[in-house]
Amino acid sequence: MRVSTKLPLLLITTAALALTACQSRENRRQELAYVERPVEQLYNQAxxxxxxxxxxxxxxxxNEVERQHxxxxxxxxxxxxxxxxxxxxxxxxxxxxxxxxYLxxxxxxxxxxxxxxxxxASYFDQITDVGRDQATTERARDAxxxxxxxxxxxxxxxxxxxKLDMVHDQLAGKEMTVGRWYLRNNQMLSAVNRFRTVVEKYDTTSHTPEALHRLVEAYLTLGLRDQALAVGSTLGYNYPESDWYQMSYRLLTNKGLDPEALDGETRRTLLQRIIPGGK
Structure with a gap:
């Protein structure tokens, strides 16, 4: 009898010939070392x-299939x-x-x-929370x-x-966690770098609206009004109904800046200077 050998997403098992129920595991392992059997039988048992x-x-x-055949x-x-x-x-x-x-x-x-x-899949299943090192997440992404x-x-x-979408969201979440820490500790340039990474590399993730808002906060703190206005306008253009835009809008208008008065061409020109490839 020949069994199907097609491999599905994880496994399609086949009908198998069972070993004698009364044998102990130790006896079964000893049998593997000494008894030669047909390859189909070994594979089915496995x-x-x-x-x-x-x-x-x-x-x-x-392993016995490999050793005997x-x-x-x-x-x-x-x-x-x-x-x-x-x-x-x-x-x-x-x-x-x-x-x-095998490869x-x-x-x-x-x-x-x-x-x-x-x-x-092996790397993916080992991904830990965003509070820990993400080296395994990066290996999962690459694989x-x-x-x-x-x-x-x-x-x-x-x-x-x-799975890649989930991995990207995880990596963006890590950048946000670190960026928020820098923001709380008044390390604005380091915070900006983290939030820019999210916008540049992980712009399709759920973290992008917050990353744009945090950039507005950081740029205003640094006194970079044009940058804050360009990012705030971009946030409003892409996520007009989000709470993050409402918060950015209040911050900007309190500084006398109107993100909705910025035309599309000016917004894109300013944004390109801050985030290459930004829209």
Whole structure:
């Protein structure tokens, strides 16, 4: 009997031949070392253990496929499935290294698409809150972008694109957290740099309206009226109904500045001097 070997977004398991129920786990592991079996049987047993969420045993069986049948297509598939079993067991470092091992040995293999996605998903699942270091978030971003770039029409690219939006929002949130701290501590130039990063790199995220408002606050504190007016006008043009614009409008009009009196061409010219590419 030949099982289906197509890999879906995370896994489609197949019907499996179960091992004898009365065997202890230790005996089963000893059996792996000494009993040669058909490759389909080993692979089916491994996927059966995956169904039962016994990821350690599944890994042993997938490894045994590689050991007993190293040149078969099943061995190649088992490498990726071993990485997936580690992922399911939340051993992300092992999942990443396993997928990278597959890609090093079979860069053009039929499972390469899934291996790239598995690396990205492993990084993505380790993302922490914005109060912590975002190095893993940046690695997730790079890996997700790699999936989209390499396999733009795949199901993995579609899922990676959704995850990328979440990653960008996370990274923008980190910039906002740091920028607010600088603002509270009267370190205006450092605050401006953080808020500009949000507007330049993460302008499609939910943090953009606040970032523009915080720029208005910082520029007014620095006495940079033209910059504050250009940013406030941009905020009003793009987010006219937002609370952030209402707050910026009050700040600007209290200084005798009217963001709504600025025509589009003047606004864009001023903004280009502050934020290249800004609209």
């Amino acid at each position: 996927t059966s253990e995956m169904d039962k969420r016994d990821y350690d045993q599944a890994i042993l069986l997938f 190293p040149y078969s297509e099943w061995a190649r598939r088992s490498m990726v499935m071993t990485a997936f079993a580690h992922y399911q067991g939340r051993r992300y470092d092992e999942a990443i290294s396993g997928a990278q091992r 090093a040995l079979h860069p053009g293999g039929s499972e390469a698409e899934y291996a790239y996605y598995l690396i990205a 997700l972008m790699d999936v989209v770039r390499r396999f733009p029409d795949s199901q993995y690219a579609r899922d990676a694109s959704v």
